[in-house]
Amino acid sequence: MRALSDEQLFNKTEYFINELKNNKTTDDILVEAFAVIREVVYRETGNFAYLVQLIGAYVVHQGDFSEMMTGEGKTLTLVLAAYLNMLEKKGVHIVTVNEYLAERDAEQARRIFARLNLTVGCNKANLAPHLKKEAFDCDLTYTTNSELGFDYLRDNMVRNYRDKKIRGLHFAIVDEGDSILIDEARTPLIISGQPKKDFRMYFDADKFVETLSESDYKIDPESRSPSLTEKGITKAEKHFKINNLFDLENSDLFHKIGNALTARKIFQNGKEYIVRDDKILIVDHFTGRILEGRSYNGGLHQAVQAKERVPIEAENVVVATVTYQSFFRMYKKLAAVSGTALTESEEFLKIYNMVVVPVPTNRPVIRKDHPDFMFGNLKTKW
Numbered sequence: 131m132r133a134l135s136d137e138q139l140f141n142k143t144e145y146f147i148n149e150l151k152n153n154k155t156t157d158d159i160l161v162e163a164f165a166v167i168r169e170v171v172y173r174e175t176g177n178f179a180y181l182v183q184l185i186g187a188y189v190v191h192q193g194d195f196s197e198m199m200t201g202e203g204k205t206l207t208l209v210l211a212a213y214l215n216m217l218e219k220k221g222v223h224i225v226t227v228n229e230y231l232a233e234r235d236a237e238q239a240r241r242i243f244a245r246l247n248l249t250v251g252c253n254k255a256n257l258a259p260h261l262k263k264e265a266f267d268c269d270l271t272y273t274t275n276s277e278l279g280f281d282y283l284r285d286n287m288v289r290n291y292r293d294k295k296i297r298g299l300h301f302a303i304v305d306e307g308d309s310i311l312i313d314e315a316r317t318p319l320i321i322s323g324q325p326k327k328d329f330r331m332y333f334d335a336d337k338f339v340e341t342l343s344e345s346d347y348k349i350d351p352e353s354r355s356p357s358l359t360e361k362g363i364t365k366a367e368k369h370f371k372i373n374n375l376f377d378l379e380n381s382d383l384f385h386k387i388g389n390a391l392t393a394r395k396i397f398q399n400g401k402e403y404i405v406r407d408d409k410i411l412i413v414d415h416f417t418g419r420i421l422e423g424r425s426y427n428g429g430l431h432q433a434v435q436a437k438e439r440v441p442i443e444a445e446n447v448v449v450a451t452v453t454y455q456s457f458f459r460m461y462k463k464l465a466a467v468s469g470t471a472l473t474e475s476e477e478f479l480k481i482y483n484m485v486v487v488p489v490p491t492n493r494p495v496i497r498k499d500h501p502d503f504m505f506g507n508l509k510t511k512w
Contacts, residue, residue: 131169136245139173142166143246146217156214160191167213167246171206174242179206186489187211190303190465195478195486197471202491204467205235208303209242211465216248216269220300224272227306229254236272243270253277262295275310279319279457283450287321299461307466311482312474315455320427325444329432335386336436338369339394347391356391389433397434408440455481 131139146159146166156163164184172178179187183203187210189196198204212222226232236252243250251265253273262281265271273281278296285294304310346362349355358366358375366375366387375384397403404411404420410431412421425431427448435442458464464482471478475486505511 131165134169136173139166139170140245140247143217143248147219150217156191156218159217160188160214163214163217164188164210167210167242170245171209171242174245175238177203177206179203179210180492182489182492183207183210186467187214189487189489190467191215193463193465193484195307195465195471195475195484196467197486197488198467198469199491199495200469202489204305205238207467208235208305209239211303212239212270213243213246213248215301215463216243218300219269221266221268221297222270222300223278223302224270225275225278225302225304225310226272227274227309229274229277231305232272232274239270239272253281259293259295266296275304275314275454276319279452279454280321282457283319283321283452287450301463302458302461302465304458304464304466306468307478308468308471308474310454311458311466312477315481316453318427318451318453319457320448321450322446323449325446327444329436329442331383331386332390332429332432332436332442334370335383335390336394336433338366338387339390341365341369347395349395354396356388356395358387358391386429386433389428389430390436392430393433393437397437399438403434405438405440410434410438410440458482 134142142162146163149159150156164187168179168184180203182198183206186196186198186202186204186207190207190211191214196204196207198207208224212224215222224232224235226235233252233254236250240250248270249268251268251271253262253265253271255274255277257265265273266281281295282299285296288294342362342365345359346365347356347358350357363375367373370380370383372380372383374380399405401413402415403413410425412424412426413419414421425443426434429445432442432445459482464484466478466484471486472488478484478486
């Protein structure tokens with residue numbers, strides 16, 4: 131490739147695209163495409179991709195998890211893998227943990243891919259809708275995980291298809307994949323609507339649950355979720371003077387009774403939460419620390435407030451929600467990179483069908499890791 135002119139390399143992209151249109155696959159053109167992007171990166175940046183970076187790019191292209199140690203050039207690895215998949219002209223998303231990294235990497239990639247007749251966009255939180263659409267219409271889009279997720283939710287709320295910003299979920303490469311895909315896997319992204327301000331039903335449900343005996347409800351030992359027994363259901367219908375608790379018109383009441391049961395029979399003041407200055411403060415289950423600014427969703431926080439007889443805050447209505455795990459599993463192809471993933475290899479295989487592949491370092495590691503030492507106090511430590 132070194133003998134080719136810049137124009138000849140520029141024209142390679144159109145050649146590859148035509149090859150794919152003529153029933154070739156990305157695997158068929160992989161070797162030559164990697165050689166082209168490797169040479170273009172060298173001419174633009176002066177960095178010639180090492181063999182280990184090509185290995186990492188191949189793992190990513192296969193839709194697996196490339197574990198590369200810090201300093202081994204993950205940014206360049208992602209560019210190599212992205213080029214091959216950009217040739218399908220369906221859009222590639224590189225997902226980073228913050229906007230600074232997204233902007234920085236997009237700027238470098240933009241110069242590289244301009245040499246190959248391909249476009250690069252950067253999706254940011256403060257962009258106008260039409261600019262977001264422009265970013266996602268590019269061949270490669272850099273974005274953060276949170277903004278990408280919220281844009282997906284907003285797209286599902288539009289009435290006109292032309293107002294959608296994301297053209298499709300074709301291929302995503304997740305940087306720091308262990309953090310986003312495992313640590314934050316069940317973190318919900320929520321878009322809320324106008325809050326409900328009728329608080330009377332929260333107190334009514336709580337007062338009803340106070341009257342229940344142990345035979346009126348049961349608790350699932352695994353999920354710790356309470357529910358009414360047949361006796362409890364009959365009692366509820368009599369208490370609220372309704373014919374059928376499960377009628378559609380009573381669904382809100384049924385939901386509030388369920389939350390009141392959880393607040394009364396499962397949650398304990400001093401364990402799941404504390405009351406301070408007429409506020410319900412959630413206690414972190416793992417650390418025992420107060421989670422400032424956090425609240426239970428789905429009306430559960432209001433149920434706890436009714437139980438403790440503190441002022442009830444307006445409940446936001448959830449208009450759209452999705453977890454990172456559910457969202458990223460919608461992609462037709464998903465890959466990731468990180469310096470630490472092997473310990474979660476079983477989870478990646480089970481949840482995302484990704485194999486974690488440790489990529490060797492370019493040079494042998496000469497650092498020696500000594501065992502940890504624990505000291506009882508500062509005097510013995512020093």
